[in-house]
Amino acid sequence: MKTITSIHQMHELVSLAKRQGKKIGFVPTMGYLHAGHAALLRQCRKENNLCILSIFVNPKQFGPAEDFRRYPRNKKHDEMLAKKEKVDIIFYPSVKTMYPTGYLTYVHVRTLADHLCGPRRPGHFDGVTTIVTKLLNIINPDVLYLGQKDAQQAVIIAQMIDDLNWPTRVKIIATVREPSGLAMSSRNSYLSDPERYQAQALYRSLRMAKKLIQAGERRSGTIKQKINAQIKKNTLARVDYIECVDAKTLVPLRTIKGHVIIALAVFLGKTRLIDNIQVRA
Ligand code: AMP
Numbered sequence: 001m002k003t004i005t006s007i008h009q010m011h012e013l014v015s016l017a018k019r020q021g022k023k024i025g026f027v028p029t030m031g032y033l034h035a036g037h038a039a040l041l042r043q044c045r046k047e048n049n050l051c052i053l054s055i056f057v058n059p060k061q062f063g064p065a066e067d068f069r070r071y072p073r074n075k076k077h078d079e080m081l082a083k084k085e086k087v088d089i090i091f092y093p094s095v096k097t098m099y100p101t102g103y104l105t106y107v108h109v110r111t112l113a114d115h116l117c118g119p120r121r122p123g124h125f126d127g128v129t130t131i132v133t134k135l136l137n138i139i140n141p142d143v144l145y146l147g148q149k150d151a152q153q154a155v156i157i158a159q160m161i162d163d164l165n166w167p168t169r170v171k172i173i174a175t176v177r178e179p180s181g182l183a184m185s186s187r188n189s190y191l192s193d194p195e196r197y198q199a200q201a202l203y204r205s206l207r208m209a210k211k212l213i214q215a216g217e218r219r220s221g222t223i224k225q226k227i228n229a230q231i232k233k234n235t236l237a238r239v240d241y242i243e244c245v246d247a248k249t250l251v252p253l254r255t256i257k258g259h260v261i262i263a264l265a266v267f268l269g270k271t272r273l274i275d276n277i278q279v280r281a
Helices: 007-019 035-047 075-084 124-139 148-163 186-190 193-214 220-234
Strands: 002-004 024-029 050-055 089-091 143-147 169-173 238-246 259-268 271-280
Touching (some): 007 024, 007 124, 024 035, 024 124, 035 169, 050 124, 075 089, 124 148, 143 148, 193 220
Parallel strands (some): 002 089
Antiparallel strands (some): 238 259
């Protein structure tokens, strides 16, 4: 396993692999790797000749009041996990490498960021699409692996790749959860024990909502209200949003129909957690 910090070197390795006819899989992350990242890496390893992981805490996707500085980092642990998952190359650039002084260019996908996390985290998705664009240009992968955990991010990136005619295929991997149901996240490390205990209520409330829909409920207002009530009853969380949206357009639905994502974001103490579940109605 190689750790590469320079864009030029990364380009050279990728060009060589392409000349050798290797299929390249790519998993972009912000590090502090856990079993969710491992699931993406495992799929990537299985389906490609070259498995590339990037670790970059992207300052452009954090708001001024967000947790860029205190975002957890642990290079040694990440390298161990990557080795275990048989990653070939870790791309580990510095902020200066990715955004040298004078950097000006941003990539913006219209409308899809108008919902869910978009309005609550202004500029976040432009930061995401900008860094993913840069990484795709540097690595030029055949397949890109993303997690369903960040459902809106996956929809936006898939749209961008399609719109910009990249040949890269996108594969979305199911959310990996702790036995309690809590979705794995690097940010779970911020949670105190009582907060972690309360956080179980998020997925439980989403499962309850899915059951309601499967039993015939179609009013999104009722579903959102029931999720909210369950979270309020079992946690001290402050709800940021609870929404039922179309899985492709991300537009909020009054009536549940078709392929739907039920998504939520809550603050437990200072920690913002997101989760979602998919339903077909
Ligand atoms: P992050 O390091 O949080 O930016 O995540 C990097 C990639 O891993 C993204 O595509 C995430 O959606 C994905 N990911 C994060 N947590 C999970 C999880 N619990 N299960 C599956 N994928 C995940």
